[in-house]
Amino acid sequence: MAARDREWPGGRWVMAAFLAALAAAPLVLPEFHVTLLNYIGLSALVALGLVLLTGVGGLTSFGQAAFVGLGAYTSAVLTTTYGQSPWLALGVGLVLTLAVAVVLGSVTLRLSGHYLPLGTMAWGISLYFLFGNLEFLGGHSGISSVPPVTLLDFALTDSRHYYYLVWAFVLIALFTTRNLLDSREGRAIRALKGGMVMAEAMGVDTSRARMVIFVLAALQACAAGWLYAHLQRFVNPTPFGLNTGIEYLFMAVVGGAGQVWGALVGAGVITILKQWLQDVLPRLLGSAGNFEIIVFGAMMVLVLHHARDGLWPLLARLVPLRSQPRRIDPTAEPLPRKPRPPHGEVILEARRVTRSFGGLVANKNMDLSVRAGEILALIGPNGAGKSTMFNQLSGVDDPTSGEILFRGRSIAGLGPHRVAAMGISRTFQHVRLLPRMSVLENVAIGAHLRGHKGVLPAAWRLDRAEEARLLREAAVQLERVGLHGLMDEEAGSLALGQQRILEIARALCADPCLLLLDEPAAGLRLKEKQALAELLNRLRAEGMAVLLVEHDMDFVMGLVDRVVVMEFGEKIAEGLPEEVQRNPAVLEAYLGGV
Structure with missing residues (x-):
């Protein structure tokens, strides 16, 4: 996200058209497609955290599905066992995820090279089995009868109504993430890819910067888990395993790991592609099975080979928008300067x-x-x-x-x-x-x-x-x-x-x-x-x-x-x-x- 990419002449019209289409989707689309868009939104929320963590910060994580599970299980337990409000459960889930992420990050982020992703795989698998083996979490059978989210005493039981809640979370995450990257803190985060020595020499506390993006990605995954729990009204460990964590990472990379909007593109492409393959391949091959995984894997290799920066840069070229130079405010107050030591000291x-x-x-x-x-x-x-x-x-x-x-x-x-x-x-x-x-x-x-x-x-x-x-x-x-x-x-x-x-x-x-x-x-x-x-x-x-x-x-x-x-x-x-x-x-x- 270079400085020159911030504002586009006509970009507001493109954004307005996107928001209008997003708002109109549940009014004109069939129920199935609305449900599919809900799951795209949930995946995009997790993938957006990985864009920040992996694409921008250069830290590969395979364990984000575990944080999704942490948010889902926290809300499921508090609302079913203790009768708490889903909104209170969201707050508790975010605080719990923050604490867990700080503990895991303080250990994992000290690793480098291939040891870092292996470390995320280790705690991702551990949390997955923890969800399935604790009795108060329902074991592998899970927790059912999770209550719906309510807004002003209106229960969001219809997927068309829930759609707006899901996409409100996604849009807020897109907005705040994009703003963060266009800031002093964002430059510090992006400086991580230039190497620790360079970033530290510029005054960036790289340990803090790595922890910040690790925690932010975990919190976004937790929010996605909360939304998932109250959309499904049922939680079990299956969606929070290592395979799903790898899938989330694929979404970020395929969409464009260094691009905020790439998370949305990657989530949409992979979710729709999986659904399409599950429908089409059994008809072609005449039998049920996991053939879609084979085709899906091959297609992912082709995409990664021919579009290493992801699909978003390719799509962005199709939009006839020109970048606008960064504007410098000449009236901005000059920064204070340190007093110079005496000459010869x-x-x-x-x-x-x-x-x-x-x-x-x-x-x-x-x-x-x-x-x-x-x-x-x-x-x-x-x-x-x-x-x-x-x-x-x-x-x-x-x-x-x-x-x-x-x-x-x-x-x-x-x-x-x-x-x-x-x-x-x-x-x-x-x-x-x-x-x-x-x-x-x-x-x-x-x-x-x-x-x-x-x-x-x-x-x-x-x-x-x-x-x-x-x-x-x-x-x-x-x-x-x-x-x-x-x-x-x-x-x-x-x-x-x-x-x-x-x-x-x-x-x-x-x-x-x-x-x-x-x-x-x-x-x-x-x-x-x-x-x-x-x-x-x-x-x-x-x-x-x-x-x-x-x-x-x-x-x-x-x-x-x-x-x-x-x-x-x-x-x-x-x-x-x-x-x-x-x-x-x-x-x-x-x-x-x-």
């Missing part, structure tokens, strides 16, 4: 820093300091330990011994998002951007720590004033680095040199007093290097401290105030550029010999 100091990986010593007794208003270069041959040192200075890695002080405070062990909050921002040797997001939104990620609105204000559009300020700041930084004219382009469409400049703009958006640049001139043409040098000179004049790792010696020696040279993890020289260039040890180790 030592703001970063590394003392006898050693980093060992088993028997390999990457850094040994490294000392360096950076002062406000100066540019310091860290140079050395490949394998000298520059990247390891860089990661320790930015909080990505911790030293084995020694200490690193930022403005007199030790930063070892704080983690990169806390280090970023103190006023250190960085770029990366290999560019780390979100290629499908706009240039503007990529830069706005850097301002994450300068905003405070949370998930609920974002979901209900109560953060618009702050959002306008953050986007204005991002636009200011893009103008500062000369990329203002490209702010509505996708970041992945930029040339490598422009992407490196974009990373610098993103780092500046955090309002740091120390800028760590990892090979910023790599891939830049001569004029781009000259423009970068001019930018860094302006930052130095403003009192910014800059530490850069770079291999382009012509660029370095004509720009920096001091140079630190490393070889085999140790400092072999330090001084002014002209002194370092005459140092015999440096000439031998790095600059090609005498």
Whole structure:
């Protein structure tokens, strides 16, 4: 969901037509089709949570059906055994699901790679068997005589009436999810796909962001379970097993895992396709069976092979709507800036820093300091330990011994998002951007720590004033680095040199007093290097401290105030550029010999 995709000329008419068709459906369609639409809505609610969790956040879960079951069983027990209102049962179910999701998420989300989906499968299966083996839940026979939902003393016993309740939940979920993704919190969530190191370096607490989307997906699944229980008026464990969890994941992926509307498309396509195959295949094959599963599986493979981004992007191309550039509010109040340290003050100091990986010593007794208003270069041959040192200075890695002080405070062990909050921002040797997001939104990620609105204000559009300020700041930084004219382009469409400049703009958006640049001139043409040098000179004049790792010696020696040279993890020289260039040890180790 790039910035340029937010508003479409004519998009309101398309939305109005969709809502009108949705409202008219139960008035003109047969009972069977209305019931089918109800089940599409329930599935879309779960799939929407998976779009947020899997498609946007990159966390694969096979266990969402268990959360559906948790919502259904909570309401069934409270309304049948204890005679409580279904609406009270919904509230209790959401609170219970929140607690369970936090407990499961605190364990599961620590896993990575293939262990994460396996973990979700494990607790999904566990909850499924728990539903079937507890006597007060009715065992495998389930709970019957679940009462209907009532609105103003009107019982929603007719599927046509219940339809409006189901789709009200779906539309609210679509609205709030779309709003959330178009916000500061949403950018933090989308930043997860760019890698934990990048997101943390921009000040995003990735553990919190992962927990937020895990809980939100669980709550949406719980709401779907509540609706299911009072639609069916009967609950048993069968619909909440692993197979159904896989089906929900298919819906999200087939519809378009990174698209909010993809959840609706995927739920509709798979639900209708399953029903159609169950009707048609027995007639063709002359016998009953699960042949539809075989055909269904084959069709899913074809869809995933030929439409990896799902069906929604293909459908969106058929609608003659053009994207509209993001509007920046020039009247938005500028964000406050941190006071700059006095010129010449030592703001970063590394003392006898050693980093060992088993028997390999990457850094040994490294000392360096950076002062406000100066540019310091860290140079050395490949394998000298520059990247390891860089990661320790930015909080990505911790030293084995020694200490690193930022403005007199030790930063070892704080983690990169806390280090970023103190006023250190960085770029990366290999560019780390979100290629499908706009240039503007990529830069706005850097301002994450300068905003405070949370998930609920974002979901209900109560953060618009702050959002306008953050986007204005991002636009200011893009103008500062000369990329203002490209702010509505996708970041992945930029040339490598422009992407490196974009990373610098993103780092500046955090309002740091120390800028760590990892090979910023790599891939830049001569004029781009000259423009970068001019930018860094302006930052130095403003009192910014800059530490850069770079291999382009012509660029370095004509720009920096001091140079630190490393070889085999140790400092072999330090001084002014002209002194370092005459140092015999440096000439031998790095600059090609005498």
